[in-house]
Amino acid sequence: xxxxxxxxxxxxxxxxxxxxxxxxxxxxxxxxxxxxxxxxxxxxxxxxxxxxxxxxxxxxxxxxxxxxxxxxxxxxxxxxxxxxxxxxxxxxxxxxxxxxxxxxxxxxxxxxxxxxxxxxxxxxxxxxxxxxxxxxxxxxxxxxxxxxxxxxxxxxxxxxxxxxxxxxxxxxxxxxxxxxxxxxxxxxxxxxxxxxxxxxxxxxxxxxxxxxxxxxxxxxxxxxxxxxxxxxxxxxxxxxxxxxxxxxxxxxxxxxxxxxxxxxxxxxxxxxxxxxxxxxxxxxxxxxxxxxxxxxxxxxxxxxxxxxxxxxxxxxxxxxxxxxxxxxxxxxxxxxxxxxxxxxxxxxxxxxxxxxxxxxxxxxxxxxxxxxxxxxxxxxxxxxxxxxxxxxxxxxxxxxxxxxxxxxxxxxxxxxxxxxx
Numbered sequence: 001x002x003x004x005x006x007x008x009x010x011x012x013x014x015x016x017x018x019x020x021x022x023x024x025x026x027x028x029x030x031x032x033x034x035x036x037x038x039x040x041x042x043x044x045x046x047x048x049x050x051x052x053x054x055x056x057x058x059x060x061x062x063x064x065x066x067x068x069x070x071x072x073x074x075x076x077x078x079x080x081x082x083x084x085x086x087x088x089x090x091x092x093x094x095x096x097x098x099x100x101x102x103x104x105x106x107x108x109x110x111x112x113x114x115x116x117x118x119x120x121x122x123x124x125x126x127x128x129x130x131x132x133x134x135x136x137x138x139x140x141x142x143x144x145x146x147x148x149x150x151x152x153x154x155x156x157x158x159x160x161x162x163x164x165x166x167x168x169x170x171x172x173x174x175x176x177x178x179x180x181x182x183x184x185x186x187x188x189x190x191x192x193x194x195x196x197x198x199x200x201x202x203x204x205x206x207x208x209x210x211x212x213x214x215x216x217x218x219x220x221x222x223x224x225x226x227x228x229x230x231x232x233x234x235x236x237x238x239x240x241x242x243x244x245x246x247x248x249x250x251x252x253x254x255x256x257x258x259x260x261x262x263x264x265x266x267x268x269x270x271x272x273x274x275x276x277x278x279x280x281x282x283x284x285x286x287x288x289x290x291x292x293x294x295x296x297x298x299x300x301x302x303x304x305x306x307x308x309x310x311x312x313x314x315x316x317x318x319x320x321x322x323x324x325x326x327x328x329x330x331x332x333x334x335x336x337x338x339x340x341x342x343x344x345x346x347x348x349x350x351x352x353x354x355x356x357x358x359x360x361x362x363x364x365x366x367x368x369x370x371x372x373x374x375x376x377x378x379x380x381x382x383x384x385x386x387x388x389x390x391x392x393x394x395x396x397x398x399x400x401x402x403x404x405x406x407x408x409x410x411x412x413x414x415x416x417x418x419x420x421x
Contacts, residue, residue: 005030009035029053042200045206084127095124114135147178149170155185217341223347247298251299252273312341313341327360330342
């Protein structure tokens, strides 16, 4: 029997609003987690972006808010400002009709404005670890009444170095509260944090999302020297003329440098990385979403939680050194059943990282030479591990002895035999 939101326990007041947005059937992560969240169970869920996990934790949170009690009841922690804003936007489409107050607390916004809004004690707080802790230290944010905590993209918290801050925030809440972790991967440190704060958690492994993301995406790798990357990217952008394209770099410095080089060559680009002010980052994302800029050069800050329609091309200018980030990057295209193209530029030094990516997605990606000739054809299987064999090793000087006389002469260590004589 097909499950509906009502069979999961969601009230008609919320399901009606979901229908107006065209959301009728729950996704697997919603089916598996929502009933247990309603029951107050701690949850450690492994789920990729694009699986519907935002609604999975928001729907029970909105439904179970005590609207007559004016204090902070739900805390949602996100690793980036963009993701926190996106969660807040989703919540704000449903909250007003339910008389629920939602507040986003992120860096890049003035503290004074946030202090004023905190005076009204919103029901749901959504924010990034640094700004949330800042308010806690100012005593402007009180977490003593929080009954539910959501940590979204927990593994990215670890990658960004925010795990200690998350630990501190959880410790500021009552011991009898519900804790929900949603993460694309579950590293050991995330398991350790869950073990420290969770009670008998329900562990979920939602396989959808990653598989769906790869089905509609054509993947290509161009093997070339580092100094050939820029000209190759420019030539492809001119030839393909993508409607919307994202170009990923591994560092803020590389992103800023490449953005400047592309702008100097006349491309209409946006630049996005962590050193920019929140106002500027918001404007860049808004321009890109409206196709005012058609090429977004970015770090992995935009690899997760950013859902913009119409992205046709993803370029990995640098090979990611985290295999999961490859999935998140290329998952920006090929969404909602549309086709997408993901191109990666790799040097000889990147070979091992490329192999790790292929083993992770269990496929061999088509590889091209710098001039576009196919070097390796795609296969639905990861490349075989290459074992190093050194034929130049010197021959062993060991020679087996036929007689064991040398052992029988020296029996000093055989104490048992010596005592029996």
